[in-house]
Amino acid sequence: MSMGTELLGFLLCVGGWLLTAVSLANNYWRVTSFAGSVITSTRQYQNLWQACAEASTGIRNCRRFESLLALEGYVQTSRALMIIALLLGLASILLSVLGLKCTKMGSMTEQAKGKLTFTAGLLFILSGVCVLTAVTWYAARIVQEFNDPFYIGTKFELGAGLYLGWAAAALVILGGGMLCGSFRRASTPRNKRSSVIRILKLEHFKNMVITSRFTL
Template structure:
């Protein structure tokens, strides 16, 4: 049963890593709202890397953000968090793959493999937290600007990229939790069901 649980956790971590990459590359982190507009001739959308405008014919033109230092602080932080999430997710998959019970690589014992699986699970949870922080922070800024009556710029709504990020974060945390159940087989004594009682005074006298 533990083998199936760990394998399921690894698959969830793999899917979460792919979804995190898809969320980071997605153009629609925020999209201009149609609330209060009767005729929409142009639609704007942005992600962490560029801003785009699409006309009624479906032709989009994008412009990359030219200066990193001129970007808002939350965009810079979200970039860093998403990249860290991808790196942690990659490390998690490599480490947990070597620690899976069903994978035999080298002469590593079951206890050491279990510790590697748990380490991979912890890394996956950290990757999920980084991704969750990034998309939630970005979404919070979108919502604040939308409801701010003093904001005079274009108002945006949350896009598909944010929902992909939330899904990736949930899968990463759940997969890491399943991998962390390998701690049950981290101790050989617990695994074999062997329990050695401490010597009593009569047993100690018998050896004298």
Template structure:
């Protein structure tokens, strides 16, 4: 294998590790925007570690997930996979430096350098696989929640198996307007974790 190919593989592994490092603390793994209510939070966003609410003025209020055992199983799994991916990526990058033929660290011959480079490449591929599984798993759960009619964050749904004759038999009811009344400081259970500045 040429030195150029080894160097390209090393820099690609470093770029992959950098992307994993940027992805893990990113706040926008899940974003929900709520519009149309009298009292509403403009945007709710979360990642694997905390959840935040931002109002229309741009004021944010965040809270960390209280307990690891209280989290969903897929969030715990995604955390473990992402941390494992970063650790494997660091180890692969370190071994990649040792395995490059253009580096002179110690008195390693070319055959040992080739073995170390192969181990580094395997670790980098394993790190990439862990990162892809974690991100895909999280995305699948977001998609399932979006299309779930019983999920709190979904406002409406249309059943694909709905009978059109049943829709035609629905009676029309006039709409009523309910004026909001003054309530105590207790908020809605779904948004009770945020302070008063999270509401518009």
């Protein structure tokens, strides 16, 4: 495998995984929109865990979402996908550490390490897809409510937490693709060499047969 490609992909994936955790903990998944409003002294914002209101004086009051079953479906799904993404990312990091070419684990062969790295890359990509699905679905719901003229609730805009999630998904998917790609590029030359060796052996065998016929 290409060690440089592996390390770069691994670092991108770890950075994306950390950014996923930051996005999940960020308070600003949705923030109050002041479009068409004359009251700007209070700002409201929410994430997957709580809703907060902050006055212009700096006083902030937050209320945690107490019941999971009382939440809307897209919030429940976004929570689950973000947590699954973090768990998949953690498992992928462990597999990557075991499979990187620069690490030594007993008598593990290069082929076995390559398969571990390839599996870790696939899991990283799946983790990135989970994050991308969660933040995109959440953002789509905000945009839908904002553009609905019959929506009577508080209208919100996209918050920083969503942008962090999109950045995290991009890093993880890119890094996972690099890990998978490094394994394919490393395996292709070996396959070509083995094919050439088989062809040479076959040609040598044919020459031996022809020579034996002339001798007889």
